[in-house]
Amino acid sequence: MEYLSERAKLLKPSATMALNRKAKDMKSNGLDVINLTVGEPDFQTPEEIIDYAYKAMKDGYTKYTEEKGLKELREAICEKIEKENKLKYEPEDIVVSNGAKHSLFNIFLAILNPGDEVIIPIPYWVSYPAIVSICGGVPVFCKYNEEFKIDLDDLKEKITKRTKALILNSPSNPTGIVYEKDELERLAEIIVSNRILCISDEVYEKIIFDKEFISIGSLDKEIKDLTILVNGISKTFAMTGWRIGYTASKREIADAIGKIQGQTTSAPSTISQKSSVFAIREGERLFKNMIIEFKRRRDFLIENLTKEIKYPYPFGAFYIFLNFKDMNSNKFAERLLTEKLVAVVPGSEFGVDNYIRISYAVNMKQIKKAVDRINEFVKENQ
Numbered sequence: 001m002e003y004l005s006e007r008a009k010l011l012k013p014s015a016t017m018a019l020n021r022k023a024k025d026m027k028s029n030g031l032d033v034i035n036l037t038v039g040e041p042d043f044q045t046p047e048e049i050i051d052y053a054y055k056a057m058k059d060g061y062t063k064y065t066e067e068k069g070l071k072e073l074r075e076a077i078c079e080k081i082e083k084e085n086k087l088k089y090e091p092e093d094i095v096v097s098n099g100a101k102h103s104l105f106n107i108f109l110a111i112l113n114p115g116d117e118v119i120i121p122i123p124y125w126v127s128y129p130a131i132v133s134i135c136g137g138v139p140v141f142c143k144y145n146e147e148f149k150i151d152l153d154d155l156k157e158k159i160t161k162r163t164k165a166l167i168l169n170s171p172s173n174p175t176g177i178v179y180e181k182d183e184l185e186r187l188a189e190i191i192v193s194n195r196i197l198c199i200s201d202e203v204y205e206k207i208i209f210d211k212e213f214i215s216i217g218s219l220d221k222e223i224k225d226l227t228i229l230v231n232g233i234s235k236t237f238a239m240t241g242w243r244i245g246y247t248a249s250k251r252e253i254a255d256a257i258g259k260i261q262g263q264t265t266s267a268p269s270t271i272s273q274k275s276s277v278f279a280i281r282e283g284e285r286l287f288k289n290m291i292i293e294f295k296r297r298r299d300f301l302i303e304n305l306t307k308e309i310k311y312p313y314p315f316g317a318f319y320i321f322l323n324f325k326d327m328n329s330n331k332f333a334e335r336l337l338t339e340k341l342v343a344v345v346p347g348s349e350f351g352v353d354n355y356i357r358i359s360y361a362v363n364m365k366q367i368k369k370a371v372d373r374i375n376e377f378v379k380e381n382q
């Protein structure tokens with residue numbers, strides 16, 4: 001008797017997890033391993049937010065909320081999106097979920113019929129293909145151009161009658177690239193003329209340097225109607241463990257997402273939701289220094305990594321995607337770990353075989369050591 005579903009069997013074990021395990025084992029054996037695989041800010045949630053959460057519990061925010069989320073939080077999200085992203089939504093267009101990952105799950109459950117295709121640009125965040133597949137969709141991968149952005153000719157070729165949506169992620173995990181306004185306009189033109197949806201994953205919007213973040217939905221009404229905006233508090237407010245993400249979309253889609261959520265988790269933790277009202281309203285003030293620190297680290301890496309290493313210029317997020325002599329990514333990652341005690345994620349996880357991803361969500365001391373070791377590796381392998 002086979003007890004596991006085809007769906008469960010579809011999921012491949014992650015190479016990152018295996019490397020992470022290996023890095024942890026090496027560390028517990030006393031080796032000085034530097035872990036650059038991390039996908040979350042190394043900053044703590046500010047005391048003010050923690051105090052606010054405590055008060056929220058004392059004030060009785062300990063019961064279920066509406067299935068789309070606490071009304072006050074959805075109002076705060078609408079104010080934020082209008083002010084910062086130049087997009088007007090009503091609280092009923094917003095659904096708050098257990099992190100942006102859960103928002104993505106809800107979206108695909110709401111829009112996909114079995115066999116519907118979702119275009120995922122390479123390099124992609126590791127979870128996109130898995131989420132689409134679990135929800136019954138078919139991931140269709142789209143090539144990148146010399147700037148690591150969507151190759152528009154390939155995109156046009158990949159759109160078929162079965163295409164339901166395209167995923168856009170700017171600033172990007174794993175490359176840190178950020179789309180310019182004219183690039184978004186060209187993309188929007190293709191999306192609108194083919195009447196497909198655009199899932200705009202904006203979780204790194206505030207971790208951006210020397211550039212303005214533009215939400216694709218803000219370009220005009222046509223693209224706004226086809227866009228499902230995804231965001232959350234994990235990355236930009238260093239609140240990964242609070243598990244709050246959200247979507248903003250047309251009412252019909254928000255209602256469907258709300259219904260699905262109502263039958264699965266009911267809604268996220270009320271304490272986290274109430275605390276997110278405060279985080280979203282006060283975030284700019286509380287996290288200014290974190291963004292400054294990320295920029296300082298990014299600048300240090302760019303100035304100090306040896307010129308033999310190539311990468312798309314990282315304007316945002318907290319990652320850099322490195323290439324050294326087109327070395328196979330699994331081999332590169334494995335050798336950096338065993339020979340130089342630096343743990344990184346192989347690009348194969350993101351659909352690119354000859355790059356590795358490093359994260360600079362670790363302190364400057366670790367970054368300096370890591371740069372020395374990577375440069376040493378390059379020197380030894382010229």
Ligand SMILES: Cc1ncc(COP(=O)(O)O)c(C=O)c1O
Pocket residue numbers: 039098099100101102125169173201203231232233234235240244245
């Ligand atoms: C591109 C991208 N989207 C979404 C998420 C999910 O964030 P969360 O579920 O913590 O809100 C991540 C986390 O790594 C990410 O990198």
